[in-house]
Amino acid sequence: MRDLTPTPSYDATRSQVADYFDGTATRVWERLTSDAPVSRIRQTVREGRDTMRALMLAQLPEDLRGARVLDAGCGTGAASAELAARGADVTAIDISPKLVEIAAARMPEGLAGRVDFRAGDMLSPALGRFDHVIAMDSLIYYTRPDLEVALEELRARTGQIVFTLAPRTALLMAMWHVGRAFPRADRSPTMIPHDHRRINVAGLGRIGRVSRGFYISECLEVRA
Numbered sequence: 001m002r003d004l005t006p007t008p009s010y011d012a013t014r015s016q017v018a019d020y021f022d023g024t025a026t027r028v029w030e031r032l033t034s035d036a037p038v039s040r041i042r043q044t045v046r047e048g049r050d051t052m053r054a055l056m057l058a059q060l061p062e063d064l065r066g067a068r069v070l071d072a073g074c075g076t077g078a079a080s081a082e083l084a085a086r087g088a089d090v091t092a093i094d095i096s097p098k099l100v101e102i103a104a105a106r107m108p109e110g111l112a113g114r115v116d117f118r119a120g121d122m123l124s125p126a127l128g129r130f131d132h133v134i135a136m137d138s139l140i141y142y143t144r145p146d147l148e149v150a151l152e153e154l155r156a157r158t159g160q161i162v163f164t165l166a167p168r169t170a171l172l173m174a175m176w177h178v179g180r181a182f183p184r185a186d187r188s189p190t191m192i193p194h195d196h197r198r199i200n201v202a203g204l205g206r207i208g209r210v211s212r213g214f215y216i217s218e219c220l221e222v223r224a
């Protein structure tokens, strides 16, 4: 039986992610996830992320009325808004209080009552049980052991987790090596590419990959 207590390295990564998204990156992230003009490179990332969000949301039933859904690491809340529009009771949680504030401010008025916004850890047992969990680009910074514990923690409380990882492509591996050799001054968290076949969690399956310019991400699913 695996020990499911979050490890010091999980806590350290989460704290680095929180500092980054709640500090230097808040405005950049707010802009990237809006309709405001961005550089051509960021535009490809935006398009790739839109495609990925649609792919992830397509894994859940179209009619989500009566379903409890966790948007784990909700950022500025794009997925939460779509889930709420499909009738789900959404819990939108992020470790960055500033991003949660932006997500709440962006939520269309008619849907706001369907979303419970929280600032905190997506693994908190106090959140209760869910029919579905979606974690878009929020587990990409964690080591394989921490990722496995996180998925087991979530799996114990839901029937389906749809999440993304950075795959071990040549480009992402090169970026990872450079990131490790030259830690950045803004302490931005490093994305860790994974081979999903090595992730030891029951019920794990691959949905598909989105590659658009600098956005390369793999959609995976765990079914309990």
Ligand SMILES: C[S@@+](CC[C@H](N)C(=O)[O-])C[C@H]1O[C@@H](n2cnc3c(N)ncnc32)[C@H](O)[C@@H]1O
Residues within 6 Å of the ligand: 014, 017, 018, 021, 033, 072, 073, 074, 075, 076, 077, 078, 093, 094, 095, 096, 099, 120, 121, 122, 123, 135, 136, 137, 138, 139
């Ligand atoms: C790349 S952003 C993606 C945000 C959103 N899911 C989206 O796709 O627009 C990653 C988000 O995950 C959040 N995050 C990472 N680890 C978390 C944790 N343990 N608990 C809650 N949020 C977390 C970060 O704060 C950040 O907002």
